[in-house]
Amino acid sequence: MVGRQTPSFQVIAGEPPAAPDPRIELRELYQKYGASVFGRCAYLLKDRSQAEDAMQDVFAKALQHYAGFRAEASPLTWLMKIATHHCLNLLRSQRAGWRGRFEREARAQADNNERPQVFEMRDLVCKMLARTDPETQAAAIHYHVDEMTLDEVAALLGRSVPTVRKRLQEFATLCGKEFSA
């Protein structure tokens, strides 16, 4: 008897798409950007151990926002901005701790007086960067260290060119130099 056989089809589950190996991405970041980011952290923190920790934090952020990071026109510019911001925050935090100790001592000695409490100690730091506001710090670093143009610094910081120019002029005044750009 000649019959007709209908082949039976069944769906065979395929291999799931291989997940991207984060180590491959990380190796690429390491080879392309490791020294630059580490250099920025070491430049600001003046401590290789702290700089290595900070660098790891910066690359962790890059991995955690990998899609957005890769979509950046310049991943290195993004990394340097994050690294600069992160290190300046660390420095401020360290200074705050120092101030905190000073303030505690001052409070312990103080009577209940009506004079508004002094928030920070004057002449707390003599380093030039520490004498400026965070935005000026970032502007000065990106301009003088990264050698970015005024336009590039303004774009990176989300500020206008005149604002960045003003910040850099203020920084130059602190340094006792003239700023021209």
Add this chain to the structure above:
Amino acid sequence: MTLVNSEANSGPHVGDLGLRRFRAGEFSGEAHEEIARHTTECGSCRAKLRLLQEEQRQFERDIPFERFAGGVERACRVPRPRPRRRWAVGGAVGLLAVAAALLLFLRPAEDAGDWPARSGGFNQTKGGVSAVARIAAASGEAQRSLLPAGTTKLQPGERIRLGYSTAGPSYLAVVSVDDAGEISALYPDGEGSLLVEPTAHVTFLPDSLELTGSGRERVFLFLAAQPLDGAVAKQAVSEAHAQAKGDLGALPVPVFQGRGDVRPFSWLFFKP
């Protein structure tokens, strides 16, 4: 985009970041050609490029990939404590209990917004408790006060201290939310709330607070008669934030179900 510029250098050269990007292969087409041509012709930039290549080799010798990768993966799993927005410091809780009460002559808020009227009210004084924010430049000069419900624009470097007074023992927690919807427990740093003693005058929390980043940040100070868990306070702020669809200027009063003892105070800061 002009990659070879004279702005930051004494002559027409590629800036440091431009050379680093070139080394990392971030340029293509004409931009790549322009820098490749320049580094061929310009001894200074060619030397800098060689230094960058050597810098990377040295980096790889000092910090092998396995060590680098392990550290990054660890940082992904366990983020280090964020350095920003710390009230500060070990022993602060004990310190607060004995901190000298400071009597301040408080001036009216410089620019109180209309937010409290729309959202149910964050008055300066409620049921024997009050709060105030004091703002000062980094130098300590030009201090000003901001009453609850106030709004103010912070200048670069300005820092904030929050103060309170309470007629009876209270539990205190401070939480903030920024434009991105990020909610932070500012005080205490960890879980729970802080038991504060009655004080007739304004007592300031230890250490000052610098709000980093840009945009707006709303800071809440809660005083409660019963212990107030920090996670619950964050949740209440999160729900208020969601209800206002992220508009920090229109945030309603955070709701603590079944907790009539929680007194909220709030300030809105525009970060420089």
